[in-house]
Amino acid sequence: MTTELSPIDKAKFVAAKKAVEFVEDGMRVGLGTGSTAAWMVRCLGERVREEGLKIRGVPTSTRTASLAKEMGVEVVSLDAAKWLDVTIDGADEFDAELNLIKGGGGALLQEKIVATASDQMIVITDASKEVDTLGAFPLPVEVIPFGWQTTQALIEETLVSLDVLGRSASLRMNGESPYVTDEGNHILDLHLKRIGDARQTAMILNQMPGVVENGLFIDICDTVVIGYGDGKAQVRDINAGTIEENMLDFVEGENLFADLSD
Incomplete structure (x- = not known):
């Protein structure tokens, strides 16, 4: 249940839940790797099952591919998709210009290839990942x-x-x-x-x-979605220069992530 999650896990859930709202029927979607991205894959799976959402997902690692298939998300290769509408992934650090450090999960090469083959990259994260200057994270x-x-x-x-x-x-x-x-x-x-x-x-x-390849993602991220433990989601669009905030309600009895081990 989301009500039993720690504040940091609630923040990841909120960011993931908000980010998948950007995904529309028929899209080709890059699926990131890591603990926060795993929440996103599960949220996408929920939309596939409950809304009949039809998308093709391009995973950035073997473990993301396995989770996506488990959640009912169609998985294809990047060569088959050719170009993506959006990639949603996490980050280890991000700064005010939405430059990133990624690769804590070990998938930086595929993550960078997939992200740069997308019309848009959305990063999902919590507020602790924001820094004035990159580099504290290895x-x-x-x-x-x-x-x-x-x-x-x-x-x-x-x-x-x-x-x-x-x-x-x-x-x-x-x-x-x-x-x-x-x-x-x-x-x-x-x-x-x-x-x-x-x-x-x-x-x-x-x-x-x-x-x-290195884990610096420069001028690749377009939007960051920051989740908070109280249910607030902040969306920063670097291209439009906008910041939007709204609240997401936690669903009593939600069990999407009870067995999440990533």
């Missing part, structure tokens, strides 16, 4: 396994010349073994603390041999 960088230690050393050496406060990188682990992405790559988490020039940082990182 910046994920996907690298190929071959020579990853050399790539790490090159990154750390290059960070000396960038406007960042921290310059260390660590290999993301999954227990005793390196974390492996859906594409078979590793992730280096950069502990930068503060990123003074996110655009420059993203460009330089992607020029390095061994780097596949």
Whole structure:
């Protein structure tokens, strides 16, 4: 039941519930990865079952694909969809210009490909993810396994010349073994603390041999939906320059997310 959720989980629920209102019949929808995005997939599934909503979803990870199928959402590949009407995804951080850090869930490569192949990207989040300057959350960088230690050393050496406060990188682990992405790559988490020039940082990182993609999403997000524990949803549209707020009612007995484990 939503009334039994923690304030942070209620905030995620509210953001997800509000964001799926942007989805219309016949749309091709990018489905993000992570705990907040999983709530969104379940909300979409509810609309599919109760309203007969017909959409095609393009998931950004194998676990999102599995959840979407479980919820009754039709899943297709990006190649089959070709172009998307909207992508809805979470974020680890966002700033006033709606630049993002993503990749905490390990799916940054597919997430960036899908988001940039969309007419619109909507980010769903809670207020704790908003920052004045990106960088407190470790910046994920996907690298190929071959020579990853050399790539790490090159990154750390290059960070000396960038406007960042921290310059260390660590290999993301999954227990005793390196974390492996859906594409078979590793992730280096950069502990930068503060990123003074996110655009420059993203460009330089992607020029390095061994780097596949980084988790800085610059000029990609169009709208952010911020959920609050009291049921308030705030929608910020960077293109229109508008901020809208409304309240969503929690449904007594709601059980959509009782077994959500992501």
